[in-house]
Every structure is written in C-alpha cells, then in structure tokens.
Amino acid sequence: MNATSEQALLTLDDLRVDFHTPTGIVNAVRGLSFTLGRERLGIVGESGSGKSMTGRAILDLIPHPGVVTAKRMEFRGKDLTTMDKASRRKLRGRHISMVMQDPKFSLNPVQTVGDQIAEAYRVHHKASAREAKERSLSMLEAVQIREPGRVYDLYPHEVSGGMGQRVMIAMMLIAEPEILIADEPTSALDVTVQLQVLKILDDLVTSRGMGLIFISHDLHLVKSFCDRVIVMYGGKAMETLPAGELDRAQHPYTRGLLGCLPDLDHPRETLATLNRDPAWLA
Amino acid sequence: MSTNSAINVDKLNVSFGDSHVVKDLSFAVEPGESYGIVGESGSGKSTVLRVLAGLNRDWSGEVDILGKRQPKVRDKAFYRAVQMVFQDPYGSLHPKKTVDDTLAEPLAIHGIRDAEAKISRAMQDVGLPTSFRFRYPHQLSGGQRQRVAIARALVLEPTILLLDEPTSALDVSIQAEVLNLLQALRHERKLTYILVSHDLAVVGHMCERLLVMQFGRGVEEMTAQTLAARAPQTAYAQQLLTASEGFRRAG
Numbered sequence: 238m239n240a241t242s243e244q245a246l247l248t249l250d251d252l253r254v255d256f257h258t259p260t261g262i263v264n265a266v267r268g269l270s271f272t273l274g275r276e277r278l279g280i281v282g283e284s285g286s287g288k289s290m291t292g293r294a295i296l297d298l299i300p301h302p303g304v305v306t307a308k309r310m311e312f313r314g315k316d317l318t319t320m321d322k323a324s325r326r327k328l329r330g331r332h333i334s335m336v337m338q339d340p341k342f343s344l345n346p347v348q349t350v351g352d353q354i355a356e357a358y359r360v361h362h363k364a365s366a367r368e369a370k371e372r373s374l375s376m377l378e379a380v381q382i383r384e385p386g387r388v389y390d391l392y393p394h395e396v397s398g399g400m401g402q403r404v405m406i407a408m409m410l411i412a413e414p415e416i417l418i419a420d421e422p423t424s425a426l427d428v429t430v431q432l433q434v435l436k437i438l439d440d441l442v443t444s445r446g447m448g449l450i451f452i453s454h455d456l457h458l459v460k461s462f463c464d465r466v467i468v469m470y471g472g473k474a475m476e477t478l479p480a481g482e483l484d485r486a487q488h489p490y491t492r493g494l495l496g497c498l499p500d501l502d503h504p505r506e507t508l509a510t511l512n513r514d515p516a517w518l519a
Numbered sequence: 520m521s522t523n524s525a526i527n528v529d530k531l532n533v534s535f536g537d538s539h540v541v542k543d544l545s546f547a548v549e550p551g552e553s554y555g556i557v558g559e560s561g562s563g564k565s566t567v568l569r570v571l572a573g574l575n576r577d578w579s580g581e582v583d584i585l586g587k588r589q590p591k592v593r594d595k596a597f598y599r600a601v602q603m604v605f606q607d608p609y610g611s612l613h614p615k616k617t618v619d620d621t622l623a624e625p626l627a628i629h630g631i632r633d634a635e636a637k638i639s640r641a642m643q644d645v646g647l648p649t650s651f652r653f654r655y656p657h658q659l660s661g662g663q664r665q666r667v668a669i670a671r672a673l674v675l676e677p678t679i680l681l682l683d684e685p686t687s688a689l690d691v692s693i694q695a696e697v698l699n700l701l702q703a704l705r706h707e708r709k710l711t712y713i714l715v716s717h718d719l720a721v722v723g724h725m726c727e728r729l730l731v732m733q734f735g736r737g738v739e740e741m742t743a744q745t746l747a748a749r750a751p752q753t754a755y756a757q758q759l760l761t762a763s764e765g766f767r768r769a770g
Contacts, residue, residue, distance in 0.1 A: 283691070284661075284690055398560075427560055427717070428559070428717070428762040428763050429559065429758065429762045432762050432766060436766075439766075454690065454691070456691070457764075457765045458765055458766060460765065461764075461765030461766040461767065462765070493692065494691060494692065497691055497692050497694070497695035498691055498695075499695075499720040499723065499724035499725075501720055501723045501746060501747045501749075504723070504724065504743075504747065505724075506702070507699050507702065508695035508698055508699055509695065510692065510695050510699065511692035511695070
C-alpha cells in the first residue's frame with residue numbers, strides 16, 4: 238500500500254450504480270471518484286442526482302435490481318469490490334455507518350430507543366446487557382439528551398423529531414465507526430433544532446477523528462458545515478471544491494443552483510432558472 | 520383596522536382538544552399584497568391558513584375576508600374567491616384523476632360553462648403544455664404537479680390565494696420556476712397572497728410584509744425591508760433569522 242491510501246479512509250474510483258429494469262438500464266451513479274480523509278465531505282445535488290445512491294453503494298445497501306461496480310472501492314486499503322456479503326455486513330455499522338433522513342421512518346417503532354442503541358452496540362461488541370445499557374446511556378448524554386435515563390425507555394413516537402435524530406446519531410456512533418455517512422440528517426428538522434443536531438455531529442466527528450460524508454440538497458448548509466464539497470448532477474460529479482469557495486464555483490450547474498436561490502441580500506424581481514446542458518452528462 | 524382589507528383576522532383562537540394552537544392572533548392583509556407567515560413546526564402557521572380556507576371549523580374570533588364576516592361553514596361563492604395550494608404536490612392531487620379531471624372538477628362544482636377553454640387557458644397560464652392534459656399525476660414531475668395544483672386554484676379565477684409551503688417539497692431550481700410563476704400571476708391578476716413558509720429567504724423574496732409565529736402567537740410583524748436588514752425587534756425573530764443563515768462553528 239502506498240502512502241496516500243494509508244491516509245485515505247475511503248477511496249472510490251469510477252463508482253457506478255445501475256438499475257436493470259424491464260424498460261432498460263437506469264444509471265443512477267455514473268463514474269464517481271473521490272477519496273475521503275478525516276474530513277467533512279459534502280455531497281450536494283438535486284433529487285435524482287445519485288447522492289443518496291452513492292452513500293448506499295458504499296454501505297452495500299443498494300436494493301435489487303441495482304448493481305454496483307467500481308474500478309476501485311477501498312476502505313482503509315481493504316478492497317470492498319471483492320469482499321463477500323458477510324464481511325461487508327461486519328463493516329457496516331461497526332466501521333462505516335449511516336444516519337438517515339427521517340427518524341420517524343428509520344427507528345423501529347416497537348422497540349424503545351434505548352434498547353435499539355444497546356442492540357447496535359451488542360451486534361458489534363461482546364458486551365453484557367448491562368454494559369451495553371450503560372454505554373447507551375452515556376451515548377445519549379453525548380448527543381445532549383438531558384435525561385438519558387427517562388429517554389432510554391421511550392418509544393420512537395414519544396420523542397420529537399430533533400430528539401429522534403439525536404437517537405439515530407447515538408445509535409450510529411456507539412460502535413465508534415471510522416466513517417459516518419449522513420444522508421440529509423437535518424432536512425426533516427426545524428432550523429433551530431437543525432443547528433443543534435449539526436453541532437453535536439460536528440463535535441463528535443471532530444473529537445473522534447471520523448470521516449464524514451454529508452449528503453444534502455441545501456447548498457448554504459453544506460457551504461457553512463463542510464470542508465469540501467462534491468456537486469453532483471445526473472449521477473456525475475460536476476465539480477469538487479473547498480466548501481468556503483462554493484460562492485466562486487466555476488461550473489455552470491453549481492452557478493445555476495446558487496443563482497436560483499432567493500437571497501435576502503440581493504433581492505430580485507425574478508429568480509434565475511436553471512438551464513440544463515446535456516453536455517454535462519456526456 | 521381598515522375596512523378595505525382583503526383579509527382581516529381579529530383575536531383568532533384555535534384549540535385541538537387540550538392544546539391551544541393559535542392564541543389571540545390578529546393581522547390584516549391589504550388587497551394585492553403578499554403576506555408571509557413564518558415559524559417552526561407546531562407554531563400554528565398552517566392552522567391559520569386552514570381556518571382562512573374554511574378547512575378548519577373549530578375556531579373562535581373574527582375573520583373578515585373581502586369585506587365579509589366569515590361564518591364557520593363557508594358558501595360556494597367564498598371558494599370562488601379564495602383558493603389554496605398545498606405543500607405536497609404528491610399528496611394533493613388525486614392519483615387516479617388526470618390533469619383534465621382535476622381541473623374540470625372545480626368548474627363543474629361551480630357550474631361554470633366553457634370548461635374546455637378555461638382548462639386550456641389555466642394550463643397555459645401555469646406553463647404546462649396542453650399535451651399533458653390527459654396525464655395522471657404519476658406521469659408528471661414534482662414541479663409539474665405543483666403547477667397543476669396552482670392551475671386548479673386559478674381555474675376559478677380567485678382573488679386570494681392561500682399558499683401553504685408551495686415549494687418546500689421541490690428542488691431549488693424547480694422552486695425558482697414556481698416562485699417566478701406565482702410572482703408573475705400575482706402581478707398579472709392583482710392577486711392577494713398569504714404565503715406560509717419556514718424558509719425566510721423565500722418569504723423575503725415573495726412578500727412585502729411577514730408575521731413571525733411561535734407557539735401559536737404572532738411574535739412580530741415586519742416588512743421585507745426589516746427582514747433584509749436583519750433588524751427584527753424580538754429575540755425570537757432574530758434567533759430564527761440567525762439559524763437560517765447556516766451553521767456557524769464556535770471559535
């Protein structure tokens with residue numbers, strides 16, 4: 238292994254996700270390449286740009302009839318393309334985990350949130366039920382839930398959206414993964430709650446030295462939260478640039494996206510609309 | 520309180536069981552004005568809109584629309600003048616009705632003749648090709664569906680449009696198209712809008728004045744200029760404004 242792949246947590250080269258449907262092949266991701274270090278990498282794009290499929294492909298969660306191919310897909314030097322399903326499953330949750338968009342649909346409705354977190358821990362670590370519970374309680378505290386003892390015994394429908402999302406984060410981080418993929422983790426939340434959740438995510442990722450892939454449609458949020466941004470359209474990366482320089486983006490698609498956002502500081506009578514160029518997908 | 524207001528709400532209260540979701544809310548909207556209501560989930564902003572639209576009959580207080588005191592149950596004439604566009608274009612269109620059926624129904628209810636021409640006209644106004652007329656909702660994109668929902672509201676030629684998060688389910692590029700369409704229609708037809716949204720930038724773009732709601736109360740009413748200058752008076756409005764600017768790393 239050379240030095241660069243030692244540092245990189247994840248290396249993707251020419252990732253493709255194809256769905257073989259009766260009416261033809263749908264190319265959801267078409268040749269995406271990037272490396273992830275211990276950083277906050279943002280992936281932005283509109284619906285159908287393949288950003289969520291990228292996250293799922295890394296975790297081997299693409300449903301049938303989807304097929305994932307890549308020239309190279311490595312997690313810390315381990316080749317994921319040739320790895321068997323069982324090993325991929327071991328990796329999932331333990332080393333790479335994912336926070337989904339909506340806690341309402343992603344938590345088990347008939348199990349208390351505390352038990353779900355403890356279960357996530359015991360799947361990956363040899364631990365007694367008591368130890369797992371203690372760990373879960375301290376994890377709930379780490380995501381700033383004020384009364385972990387009380388919240389532990391609540392069912393998902395008894396917690397608010399923001400609290401549910403914190404429970405999800407606790408569940409995903411309890412196994413101490415090296416990579417966290419967050420798929421629109423705050424889109425279902427109110428702005429003020431959204432900031433609290435992001436703060437927690439940010440603190441945990443920084444203090445534990447994790448790599449974060451932050452999937453979002455919100456350009457402003459990604460600009461202010463991430464280190465680096467990949468802009469996706471139609472399954473391809475249009476451009477990759479440092480988050481702080483998003484305002485100076487060169488690609489017409491990124492410029493178009495930024496241009497069609499209403500802006501309090503630059504009021505306009507008519508918003509710019511996006512003209513999609515088929516050449517971008519060539 | 521001017522008597523010529525398009526909409527005048529005085530001491531509106533709404534309760535669902537034990538929870539008091541709108542508390543002593545008063546505001547007025549002038550004819551031709553676009554008025555925004557912003558707030559977080561549970562602030563009661565959509566409930567206010569539903570009361571105005573006559574969809575919620577359990578309220579107290581006074582609601583005057585177009586100079587008429589409104590009863591709990593509205594008459595047919597009311598719905599010709601006031602129409603609503605809902606948040607989710609995937610949920611607000613009947614999946615088994617074509618665009619044509621959807622647009623023909625309000626005309627049939629109100630016994631309006633010449634449906635044929637009116638439907639074509641409404642589709643033209645919202646920028647839908649007439650070839651889409653016999654498509655079902657699942658054959659349309661999100662932006663196209665929202666255009667159908669707007670066309671359905673416009674086909675009766677109302678004077679007031681109630682917009683409940685009309686673009687929050689859409690991609691930003693589609694949002695820009697729908698917002699431009701709404702702006703153009705408003706200028707063309709001198710419509711009065713109430714726009715409910717959680718997105719301050721959208722409200723700042725679309726509205727002249729806005730009301731910030733929290734826990735069912737109107738916290739602050741301000742002009743779009745005040746919003747653009749980031750100069751609200753109340754702490755909550757300020758907090759909401761700061762939160763919507765994006766993430767800020769401490770230190």
